[in-house]
Amino acid sequence: MTAAPESGLMACPECDRLHIDLPLRPGEKARCVRCGTVILRSPYWRPDQMLALVMAALIAFLLANACPILELRVQGSISRATLLDAILALWREDRQMVAALVFATGLLAPLADLLAMTALLAAVLTGRRPAYFAPLLRLIQQVRPWGMIEVLMLGVLVSLVKLSHLAQVVPGVALWAFIALTVLLAAVLSYDPRCLWQLPAGRKGAA
Template sequence: MATPASAGLVACPSCDLLFDVGGMRHGEKAVCTRCGDFLTRVRDDCFLKLQSYAISGLVSLMIACAFPFLSFESSGLESIMTLPQTAQQLYDQGRPDLAFLVAGFIIVIPAAVLGLLTVLSTCIIRQRYYPWMVPVTRLVFHVQNWSMVEVFFIGVLVSLVKIAHMATVVIGISFWAYGAFALCFVASVGNLDRLQYWNELERLAGLKRAG
């Protein structure tokens, strides 16, 4: 794959100071000289990494939804919970609003982000440009802020420590799969450098216009 051109001016997201980041090479990072805010990091393999992490994340999420997440045993009673049941339980208890939010933040939104990132990165790696990539990319950049994957996983770890005193907790395959999914999600979003991404999209659009 061709090295994405990182040419052009970029404005600091915090203080609007303009920088020319053209000529940056693989592994180099640019930060604002006035406020120290992050500008961009150039990596030649960022789209391949993005695609790999997104696909791995989706596979991990499928495993996480299919197997038991946790099982509790107390006074001879055992209850097994799967990931989709976390939202289902809230729905059954008469809180459809909360159930909708939980399912959205921990499963639907992150899955949609990874699915779209897989499609977008595959198109870029194959050097293809389609006009729908621009609105879809904007949607991904906007929606990724609404994913609570890491927050949910840390919340589960904290509650496990508390529940361990009251019941015997058995951690299921899905728990580890969700942990892998959370790591892949953070890694894929971390490899999504906005400047490098838009530059590459613009370059592909220019190539298509040129015929």
């Protein structure tokens, strides 16, 4: 964490040069005067708009994991699989490392990111700065690089095209939910949660 609102100073994450923490207008970036690194990016979205996006992403996430991604029809027999089924199948086929990576990058990291963002935005909008605020900000910075829903989505689409030569492939509800989730996550991940430090507790809806 580079922002320290109590001191009114902000350190560059690359060279530790201290800067005075001034409020940014929506869309503005603050760069380090020494090395040019972007220290903070002010979001276009207000916290209440962002919370709506995060909640929509959580609903898409639940649908994407609760419903089958696709349905395979071969010679009259039908098989359906959710992402969790695919992970369990990988585990049973002695590919535990791959199963663990898919679970961590496709399920755990995005869910932790979305839940942490929900808690932080809800705290800001209700005018509180609870004790878990800083730990959750750190958690988001640690798990965000591991969230790879878009890579998973690309893999699913490639598999879908390849399987269509072998069997009749019917896209499931989860596939559309994953597409919606990829778009929503792109918007959520563009929001730098460090900006939440700059919102004084009780300043509802301000950006």
